[in-house]
Amino acid sequence: MAPVAARSAGAVGVGVAIFISVALTTYLICDRRSKKKNIPRKNGLVEAIGNTPLIRINSLSAATGCQILGKCEFLNPGGSVKDRVALQIIQEALESGQLRPGGIVTEGSAGSTAISIATVAPAYGCKTHVVIPDDAAIEKSQILEALGATVERVRPVSITHKDHFVNIARRRASEANEFAQKQRNSQLNGKEDTAKINGDESDGHNYSSLFPSDCQGGYFADQFENLANFRAHYNGTGPEIWEQTNGKLDAFVAAAGTGGTVAGVSTFLQEKNPDIKCFLVDPPGSGLFNKVTRGVMYTKEEAEGRRLKNPFDTITEGIGINRITKNFAMAKLHGAFRGTDREAVEMARFLLKNDGLFLGSSSAMNCVGAVRVAQAIGPGHTIVTILCDSGMRHLSKFCNAEYLSELGLTPKADGLEFLGIE
């Protein structure tokens, strides 16, 4: 039989072991719970915009020897990076009093920005009126109408024409303001002249069919020239990238449509650390590559004002432009790369196969840009780009096998050989 002292020492040992294991289990359970508790609750849709994950794109990182990171903007509630822009534009317009609750936000866009405005506007009690060219894919108006926006499809003309869809959108905002003012006056005067007001016409349009009778005026979002777009990225996307990388990044690259993303992010990152290199990747037909690398945008014949329709010879959507917008003018760029449609298509297929990432055309082009940057600056660097929207938005074109085959763009690469990586 063991002596009493030894027996009690053994009991103490067992007791300590039990205590430690109970404490450890409790710690682990509490730690898990507290980690769960750390996921903050959001107040409404608006707070769910931004703070998107930054993911390591494993296939591209392994292939280039760089850490290639993608900001998952497709996870925003409205499905794209443009949610940030719509939110900033609407908030600033309400704060300045240029937009009233119940007012109509107008935009000339067939793309993600209109969808984001239509997503965000109801959260502020506002409405959306979108003017788009009548050759835009029909599903674009269907999505917008399903979101509650009114949609006007118009004949495509040059941007210099007063009836270009962007110019009509600008005009509709002024007309909504006049309409609302007349409604207010008639209520003040107690006159029953609503029918007269509704009979007012603009471009053959009856106001009453465009604006609701309780319309509180209009505001033209103007994503190309409105610097709220820049601020959305300078105050949001840029700082998030900085925090998510702990300030340890070497380069940023993205394509430009309005230029808001490259401008806001590049300006913020440069202010934090001037050694961070920022680049543009530009699709076919866009003049920005020339502008960044040579200082000239286009020949006289290519000037956007001289063209009738979409001047871009690319299937990528939302990127490429042939004029300098106020937003793009703010960009701090060190260089530019050209990307082709084939590279974007092959990249989209490669990322789907290797990483399970189902991305839209501009995201694919941005990833082409990330590889080009990796090749230019060499292995061992951290490069960030933007995953703007998902392939779901591109089912009828960029992500449609039949469409790609008609253009001779069926993807055929096994790996990244289309970018010179064997």
Ligand SMILES: Cc1ncc(COP(=O)(O)O)c(C=O)c1O
């Ligand atoms: C899907 C998509 N990706 C990228 C861009 C380009 O972003 P930015 O306008 O900030 O240059 C746009 C712009 O409309 C877009 O719609």
